[in-house]
Amino acid sequence: MSHKRVAILLSGGGSNMVSLVDSMTGAHPARACLVLSNDAQAGGLQKAADRGVPTAVVDHRPYKGDRPAFEAELIKPLLEAEPDIICLAGFMRVLTGDFVSQFQGRMLNIHPSLLPKYKGLHTHARALEAGDAEHGCTVHEVTAALDDGPILGQARVSVEPGDMPETLAARVLTWEHKLYPAVLRRFASGDKTPVLLS
Ligand code: GAR
Numbered sequence: 001m002s003h004k005r006v007a008i009l010l011s012g013g014g015s016n017m018v019s020l021v022d023s024m025t026g027a028h029p030a031r032a033c034l035v036l037s038n039d040a041q042a043g044g045l046q047k048a049a050d051r052g053v054p055t056a057v058v059d060h061r062p063y064k065g066d067r068p069a070f071e072a073e074l075i076k077p078l079l080e081a082e083p084d085i086i087c088l089a090g091f092m093r094v095l096t097g098d099f100v101s102q103f104q105g106r107m108l109n110i111h112p113s114l115l116p117k118y119k120g121l122h123t124h125a126r127a128l129e130a131g132d133a134e135h136g137c138t139v140h141e142v143t144a145a146l147d148d149g150p151i152l153g154q155a156r157v158s159v160e161p162g163d164m165p166e167t168l169a170a171r172v173l174t175w176e177h178k179l180y181p182a183v184l185r186r187f188a189s190g191d192k193t194p195v196l197l198s
Contacts, residue, residue, distance in 0.1 A: 004030035004188045007083035008053075009091040010037050014044020015173065016089035016110055016180050021051050023181035030188040034081035036074070038093050054081070060093055071099045085188060088142065089180065097144030107142040108187065110180050112172050114138060114154055119147035124165040124172065135159055135168060137176045139183040139195075153183040153195035 006024065008017045014035070021032045035048035038060040045055045056077035063070035070093070078086070088109040100107065113123040115138040127135040136156045143149035155175035159168060175197065182195045 003028075004084040005033040005082055006030045006085045006087060006184070006188070007034040007036060007078055007081050008032060008048075008087045008089050010035065010042055010044040010089050011039050011092040012042055012044065012090045014042065014047050014090065016176055017044050017087075018047050018051075019177040019181050020087060020089060020184055021048065021053055023185065028185060028188070030085065030184065033083055034077065036077055036081075038070075038074070038091070044090075067094070067096050068098070071096060075099065075102070085184070087180070087184060094146060095142070100142055100144050104143065105141065108139055108152065108183065109142050109147070109149075110176055111138050111140065111147050112169065112176065114156065115140060115147060115151060122165075124168045127159065128163060128165060128168060133159055135172060136198075137172050137179055139180055150192070151194055152187060152192060153179050153197070155179040155197035157198075 008020060010017050017035060024031050032053045035044060035053050035055045037045055037057050040057045040059060048055050058074045060070050084106060086103050086107040114136045118126045134156050136154055138151055139153040140151045141149040157172050157175055179197055186195060
C-alpha cells in the first residue's frame with residue numbers, strides 16, 4: 001500500500017506535530033514526509049528529527065512585509081517533499097490566498113477555539129472574557145479566509161471555575177492531541193465527515 005504523504009508546518013513546541021507523527025504507524029493511511037518551520041528555534045524541529053522525519057526551516061524574518069517573497073521560499077521544500085496533505089500545527093504565519101489556493105482541499109489547520117467563534121489570537125482569554133461555559137478546538141480545511149473553511153472536526157471542553165487562559169489552554173491542548181490525529185486519519189482515508197469529540 002502506498003501511503004499518503006503528510007507535511008506538517010509549525011512555529012513552536014510542536015506538541016500537535018508529535019501527536020500527528022506518532023499516530024501515523026501501522027495501518028494508518030499516511031506518513032509524515034516533512035516538518036517545516038518558519039523559526040529555526042522551534043522546539044518541534046528536534047522532536048521531528050528524533051522521530052526520523054526530515055525537517056526544513058524557512059525564516060520569515062528576512063522577508064518582513066513581503067509575504068509573497070517568504071512564501072516563494074517556503075514552497076520550495078514543501079514541493080520537494082511532494083505532500084498529498086499539509087497540516088498546519090501551530091504555524092503562526094498568515095498565508096496568502098495565492099499560497100493557500102495551490103493546496104486547497106488538502107491543507108488542514110488546527111485552531112484553539114470552537115470556530116466560527118474566536119478566529120485569530122488569544123482565543124482562551126476571549127472565551128473566558130465572554131463567560132463561555134464551553135470552549136474547545138477545531139480542525140478545518142484551509143481557505144483564503146483566516147481560520148475559516150469547512151470544519152472537519154471539533155472537540156468541546158468545559159470551562160472550569162477559576163480557569164485562567166493558561167489552564168484552559170492546557171486543557172484544550174490535550175484535546176487537540178486527540179482531535180487532530182483522529183481527523184487526519186479520517187481525511188487521509190478520503191472521508192471528510194466531521195469528527196466530534198467531547
Ligand atoms: C496549539 O494550541 C494550536 O491550536 C495553536 O497553537 C498551539 C501550538 O501548540 N494554533 C494557533 O493558535 C493557530 N492560529 P504546539 O506547537 O504544541 O502544537
